[in-house]
Amino acid sequence: SNMDFFFDDLPSTSQSTPKSGHEDSQLVITGIHLHSTCMHVCCSPNIDDISRRVQELVEKINDNRTSDQKVMDGFQEKLMQKVTEMCRQTKEHMYTVYEENSNEMQVKLQVLSEVLESCTKLNSELIEANQALASLRGGLSHPTSQCS
Incomplete structure (x- = not known):
């Protein structure tokens, strides 16, 4: 068939030694072009x-990728809003x-202050009472001879 003939012929075209890779790619493209013309x-x-x-x-894939990107951007934006809102609520709490x-x-500090004040007063009263007892004890230990 024509297709067999073309594919048999194509390698000999590709195997010709080109000067550079660029020329080689040109030959292959030319071969494909000839093939499409022959099989027209x-x-x-x-x-x-x-x-x-x-x-x-390809266009559909590109559209889907663009759509995915938009969805992801939207998701990221909503997520950031939620996180920001949660942070605000947490701070308020x-x-x-x-x-x-x-x-x-x-x-509690007010109560503590009052307790400490009472302690200070009680301490002063205890000191006074202690002094009074000491003086009374001193008087009892050394009775005066004038009381005979």
């Missing part, structure tokens, strides 16, 4: 159809807890 009558419509479908497929703790500590 029976295969060209199918080749064109396949080429068109491949092009559509943290500050609320700080305030509650501060109020509780203030009350």
